[in-house]
Amino acid sequence: MKVYTLYVPGKTYIHKMNPLTKLLYLAVAIAIPFIAPDPAITMACFLIGIFILGWAKVLHRVIYLLAMSILFISTIFIIQGLYYPGNTTPYLILGKLTFYKEGLIHAMVISFRLVNIMISASVLVLTTRPSDLISSAVRRGISPRLGYVMSSVLQIIPQMATTADTIMDAQKSRGLETEGNLKTRLKAYIPLLGPLVLGSLVSAQERAMALEVRAFNATGKRTFLQNEEDYTVSKAINAIIILALILTIIWRIYS
């Protein structure tokens, strides 16, 4: 069954950590390289991220993600290398195209930040079940309705995709042409929309009823099946992360 989540199950400390701590880490690890645009600091954030991912035993999954982003990163190098406003020193000449040193260095800084964002986001995404992140957020006061919407979307959209495939197969078996040139393929989507949209509306109503009779609209205080991990360690980690952010800001102001 298709599930749109990149979560890799595991039992390391990183997996057990409070999801909100990881969210805080993500925000700070992205913010620091922007606050302090020193390549060494970006590098430090990057290495910390790699270390955490190694600890959580999910580094191999990140390499796959990074490989997928190579195309995007190479466009940064091409565009910046050719057109960066500060370009003065030619570095590489390929036929009529001249790549400049300044642009390539700038591209490197941007790419590093980008990779850093991906690494930091991976710490959260690869080691946290989406439902845990959402339930932690609901515990901290986010509306349970909003929490439900966020967590159900991850599961219900793949279900809709499966339904769409079924409808498509049914229509193919009755002679609908779904393969061929772009026009034929686009046309094939039109008869898919009616049953899919109407079907989804009916399902949505039925599901709303089923949620309703399971006290979805209860107004009292909710409880949670999953116990939250030990607060004290999480609090200490949160404090370290915030301290790192404050130190970066101070460093930026005085340098």
Next chain:
Amino acid sequence: MKIKVDNLGFRYTGGKERALEGITFTVNQGEFIGIMGKNKSGKSTLASALVGLIPHFFKGAMRGNVYIDGLDTQETPIAELCQKVGIVFQNPFNQISGAKLTVYEEVSFGLENIGLPRNQMIERIEEVLELFGIAHLKDRNPFSLSGGQMQRLALACIMALRPEIVVLDEPTSQLDPLGVEEVYKSIAKLKEKGLTVLLIEHKTEYLAEYSDKILLLENGKLKNYDTPERIFGTNPGIQAPVYTQVCQALNKPKENGLYPVTLKDTIPLLKG
């Protein structure tokens, strides 16, 4: 008296005719009531009214009253009613919340909403998973289950809220024969536990076997409310269980002059 329905009428907003009109009946603690009727006769509307989805979820004009264990459904929110009366719908798939990744957690959905302490939650979840024979599936994703398993999960989710009344709205109409068997084994457990059950079903053999009484609806009105034998004996328009049909054809009534509705009652008659 567990359920009291008093002159219940309902018209959906935009509907031309009343979906229900002048329905009055009572159900006692522990009774198993079958609900029958053609399509559009108001069966599902009645089910919605029994659990409070009418008037709280569906908009329309409601007349009369429904009392569940003494609570007026018009004045009691569904979140409170659901701990008195549960409902399982036709489509197993649409009853999965989608917010939980495992069968075990799926059962917790309603319990978290009512704010049950965690230790009681675990106790109840394990109990219902065991009761409906799905404990071995507890770590699976709910969407990966078969129809019959999903429907038993839906039943488990409802039963975890510990209602004393369960409404089953055609729980097996979208299942394969194996799934139907599985779900009926679970329904038998509800009956064993002494719950008050209202079952909407087209499969008359099952209705006849389980029901103490059958409520027959026609065009939104209550046509008949009686024992299965009398219902199937006096309403020629409805499809009787195959056992009844055979005994009618062979002219083999029981001692009380009525034709049998279950296999158990049919065998001695046909043995002679």
